[in-house]
Amino acid sequence: MIDSESTQPIHIEQLDVWTTPLFVTQLADHEFLKDALLEQVYAQKSQQQEAIASHVAPTAKHALHESTLDFLDCDDATVMETKRQLEELILEVASNLNQLHWPDDAQAQAHIIESWYHVTQQGGYHDAHSHPNCSWCGIYYLEPGDASQADVGGMNRFYDPRVNAEQYADPGTAYLGGQGVWDFTPVEGQIILFPSYLKHSALPYFGQKDRVVIAFNSIIELY
Template sequence: MSHTSIEEINVWTTPLYVAEMPDHEFLKDALVAQIYEQKAQQSTAIASQVAPKAKHALHESTLDFLETEEANVMETKRILEELVLGVASNLNQGFWPEDLEVDAHVIESWYHVTQQGGYHDAHSHPNCSWCGIYYLQPGDAANLNKGGLNRFYDPRVNAEHYADLGTAYLGGQGVWDFQPTEGQVVIFPSYLKHSALPYFGDSDRIVIAFNCILEAY
């Protein structure tokens, strides 16, 4: 009896990456202090004025939080750009010329300080290639039933149109929930829709989010 050779070809995968933030313990206190100082000066909860109706019980800065000359902020931006560059360089091997020199640039950055019952509806980030969330102080989100998870949505829009035993590999409900851990950074492609699920912790959930582009030099 002959055997047919079947080759697996994986196409249209969606890569996400999780890293531990270098020097998190050194950077955290100064960043948190700066965030609360800036938050106290906000005249409105959503200072960015971006999609305020999609956000509830949270404070969001303008989109330039990492654009200061304060040493800890500058170092945070440098590290985040290095992480994104490492991810993109590894993923694009074989697509970039061997001698290409590339830099990653954070073009937008902001904080979220989320209180009891706060959430952010599903959305994606245009005008960049990579996005990230740095969990500076996830509050009680690491505890069961406290919420505050980031939910990522399957970009294959018709993946759930039919379900039987043959589709078990698709992963069920078309979502992937990421439970924040202090000091972690999650990096993902900009087209990937995501949300911050309602948070029910007693202490503030604080993250720094950022958008990156990559440019040759």
């Protein structure tokens, strides 16, 4: 028989499953690297025969220039140092998340396997997409232009991967956020790292200055 007079507290354990980690940081040497990186970006841009040199999903992009997918492989000291610092950040994130799942004696290394720049001009955008064939992706805001100002756009929007999370809404689902998206306002020198499955877009940008980012895809290997 259940004692209806019992005052024993009920223990309910909360399990937060299927979370999606994103990481935001600042490139340590951004101030020293920025000008030389921009010089490399614009030098390559001036040689492009077409706006989307990568030939990847050109109809999903408007009013922007995209390089081939090897920008950070350029034989330039500043570019190589930038790649080294980015790979260090990726490795730190991946190690912190996965250390318990790796063999005790494993040595990990991060490799940026694809990298490119976007130079976005007034009215430019990139439709929603994800990045296959890699584990971690990143966006480095080299020169956000006017994107930090109100009402000029240029934000990166990330979409809730729980596709059915908001099929029904009442007060019991208020914790879901009510919109299914997370908008990130570009800040100069910042880097956002995110898992490759996470769908995202670059919202239309209406600033006067160029919005310049370096994006990259990476893999992790154990030795």
